[in-house]
Amino acid sequence: MAAVLAGCGAEDPDAGTNGVGKLPAATIESKAQAAAKGADSVHLSGNVVSQGGTYKLDMRLAKNGARGELSTKAAGFQLLRVGDALYLKADAAFWAGEKSGSGPASATAAKLGGKYVKVPATDPVYQRFSGFTDKDTLLAGLLGLHGALAVGEHGSLDGVRTVRLTAGSGSGGTLDVSLEGTPYPLRLRRAGGAGEVRLDDWGKSVDLKTPDAGQTVDLGKQISGTG
Numbered sequence: 001m002a003a004v005l006a007g008c009g010a011e012d013p014d015a016g017t018n019g020v021g022k023l024p025a026a027t028i029e030s031k032a033q034a035a036a037k038g039a040d041s042v043h044l045s046g047n048v049v050s051q052g053g054t055y056k057l058d059m060r061l062a063k064n065g066a067r068g069e070l071s072t073k074a075a076g077f078q079l080l081r082v083g084d085a086l087y088l089k090a091d092a093a094f095w096a097g098e099k100s101g102s103g104p105a106s107a108t109a110a111k112l113g114g115k116y117v118k119v120p121a122t123d124p125v126y127q128r129f130s131g132f133t134d135k136d137t138l139l140a141g142l143l144g145l146h147g148a149l150a151v152g153e154h155g156s157l158d159g160v161r162t163v164r165l166t167a168g169s170g171s172g173g174t175l176d177v178s179l180e181g182t183p184y185p186l187r188l189r190r191a192g193g194a195g196e197v198r199l200d201d202w203g204k205s206v207d208l209k210t211p212d213a214g215q216t217v218d219l220g221k222q223i224s225g226t227g
Helices: 002-009 025-038 092-098 104-112 124-133 135-142
Strands: 041-050 053-062 065-071 076-082 085-089 116-119 149-157 160-167 174-178 185-189 195-200 216-218
Touching: 025 135, 025 149, 025 160, 025 174, 025 185, 041 135, 053 124, 053 135, 065 124, 076 124, 085 124, 092 104, 116 124, 124 135, 149 174, 160 185
Parallel strands: 116 216
Antiparallel strands: 041 053, 041 195, 053 065, 065 076, 076 085, 085 116, 149 160, 160 174, 174 185, 185 195
């Protein structure tokens, strides 16, 4: 009788959810990745370690562009992409670092400070930062877990019920997936302490507008290393 009563009292952690928590780990991962790819937009924030540097991100990503802020230990700046046009807004100190030499380079940096600088597609600055504004590219690089997958504990994040995926017993990263509605990924802890990011506002509209002409500078074919 005691065993029967105990069984009746046990709560199903997946009751009232989207049912994803009952699925195998690999299936949960694939559903979360598919949900992320299918979404029109997302707000991504957190810290990412890449190529030996730590980046702090606060980006709103959409299919046709993105806007937000990116910072390192050395500098912080705003990124805006509308279609293929990438703009970078930073202070003069940032642009002085992108320039070589002095004199004309310093004068140019002063003119660029506080403006939306249209970055030529052939410039190394474009290659370095455009990936942070590409929703699918950025998420594909971030959401991968490394090692054998397992279904972890149920929990909640900002009031949303979640299930956690772990990889390599946790050393390969963890991913918290929504158990409510669409199984979007909501938080990722990257393998090897390579950062943690939060993902929210899935599908919400992102206001992307080309900056006013008076706030824009177009330097032509190249920014880096020229005066």
